[in-house]
Amino acid sequence: MLTQTQLDRLTDEVVAQLLRRQDTPKAEVSIPAPALSPPPPSSSPLPEEQEPVDITSPKVRKTPLVEVPDERRRKALEQMMRTTPARIGVGRAGPRLKTQTLLALRADHAAAMDSVFAEIDPALLERMNLPAVQTRCRDRNEHLTRPDLGRQLDDKALKQLRSFCKPGADVQLMVSDGLSCRAVEANLERILPVLEEGLTAAGITLGKTFFIRYGRVPVEDVVAEALGAKLVCILIGERPGLATAESMSAYLCCDAHVGQPEARRTVVSNIHKDGIAAVEAGAYLVDLIGRILAAGVSGVDFQTKQRPAQKEASL
Numbered sequence: 001m002l003t004q005t006q007l008d009r010l011t012d013e014v015v016a017q018l019l020r021r022q023d024t025p026k027a028e029v030s031i032p033a034p035a036l037s038p039p040p041p042s043s044s045p046l047p048e049e050q051e052p053v054d055i056t057s058p059k060v061r062k063t064p065l066v067e068v069p070d071e072r073r074r075k076a077l078e079q080m081m082r083t084t085p086a087r088i089g090v091g092r093a094g095p096r097l098k099t100q101t102l103l104a105l106r107a108d109h110a111a112a113m114d115s116v117f118a119e120i121d122p123a124l125l126e127r128m129n130l131p132a133v134q135t136r137c138r139d140r141n142e143h144l145t146r147p148d149l150g151r152q153l154d155d156k157a158l159k160q161l162r163s164f165c166k167p168g169a170d171v172q173l174m175v176s177d178g179l180s181c182r183a184v185e186a187n188l189e190r191i192l193p194v195l196e197e198g199l200t201a202a203g204i205t206l207g208k209t210f211f212i213r214y215g216r217v218p219v220e221d222v223v224a225e226a227l228g229a230k231l232v233c234i235l236i237g238e239r240p241g242l243a244t245a246e247s248m249s250a251y252l253c254c255d256a257h258v259g260q261p262e263a264r265r266t267v268v269s270n271i272h273k274d275g276i277a278a279v280e281a282g283a284y285l286v287d288l289i290g291r292i293l294a295a296g297v298s299g300v301d302f303q304t305k306q307r308p309a310q311k312e313a314s315l
Contacts, residue, residue: 055104064089065098085243085274105242112240115182116144120213124185128192130175130211131164133157137214150216158226161210165227169207171199171289172229176215180237186246187271187278191235194282202290217251217265224256231293232256233285238269246272250285254298264299266292 053060062081066089068074077089090101097105117140125132136152137143143150153161165172173195177184192209199206207229212219220232231254238247249269256264268288271281292298295305 055100056107060100061104064091065100066091108242108245111182111245112242115180115237115240115245118181120177120181120211121185124188125211128188130209131160132211132213133160134213135215135219140214143214147216150214151218151222153219153222153226158222161223161226165207165210166205167207168228170205170230170293172207172223172227172232173209174212174215174220174223174232174234175209176212176219176234176236178215178217178236179239180245180247182240183237183246183248183272184235186273187248188235190278191248191271191282191285194279195285198283198286199289202286204290204293218258220251220253221256221258221260224253225258230254231289231298233289244272244274247275248272248278250281252285252289252292252298254292254296254302262299264301266298266302 055061062078064074064077064081066077068077081089087101087105091098093099096102119140133153134157135143136149136154137146173192175184175188175192196206196209207227212234215234215236217234217236220234223229224232231252233250233252235248235250238249240247247269248271249267250271252266252268253260253264266288268276268281268285270276271278276284291306292302295302297305
């Protein structure tokens with residue numbers, strides 16, 4: 001058995017060896033990095049950069065997304081797609097819409113939203129020489145949430161109307177953004193000159209055409225009472241859908257007054273480039289206004305009064 005003295009000597013020797021090992025510098029080992037060889041040349045050329053495809057363009061919309069092996073049936077489908085804005089021939093991916101169809105739907109929805117919340121371009125009103133008045137709606141949000149205020153004009157707006165409009169005209173034309181500013185911007189410059197020139201040529205007196213911001217259709221009744229016009233006609237942007245955000249309508253009423261039933265209005269709708277062309281609609285409205293003034297009634301009463309004459313013409 002080791003004595004205490006021997007154990008102390010052995011411990012001191014082990015500690016000394018450990019200290020010597022720590023003081024000895026370690027040799028650094030460098031591992032050379034592997035040489036990087038250049039990639040082998042590609043046998044196939046790089047693909048050329050393709051221009052992005054506008055999936056909302058008429059050409060792409062009218063291209064079937066379903067496989068139709070039979071040539072005759074494929075041509076029939078293409079012809080059907082050219083005659084309607086309905087989403088036919090879009091196919092499916094399993095139970096879901098195809099990516100192109102879904103993206104087109106989202107693009108159309110975004111366009112509709114933009115049209116509802118947009119403001120009319122002031123440059124358009126300046127080009128068309130249209131003075132503007134505003135309904136009781138303070139902004140676009142109130143116009144959307146309070147339709148009743150869009151049917152009313154305050155005293156300030158009525159005073160403005162009387163300052164630039166001639167009272168007692170045969171026809172008082174007005175324009176309003178309604179629920180689609182894009183509809184007004186897309187169609188007004190084509191329809192309004194035809195309408196004004198045609199009515200003037202027919203010997204019908206016109207009041208000064210003006211613009212109503214944040215308007216609804218029945219605001220024309222307020223204008224009729226304020227100016228005493230025989231017939232009022234409002235060109236207004238319609239609620240946009242997924243087929244188009246540029247649809248305008250014309251609402252006509254003879255001897256209009258506040259609180260009247262909607263059945264007293266005559267409407268010409270679907271005025272846009274893929275519906276009734278604006279120029280054509282203007283010419284039709286000139287003829288229609290002349291017939292309504294001659295009949296002295298509009299709306300359902302006008303239609304009822306026209307039926308006997310139509311029957312006689314068909315015999």
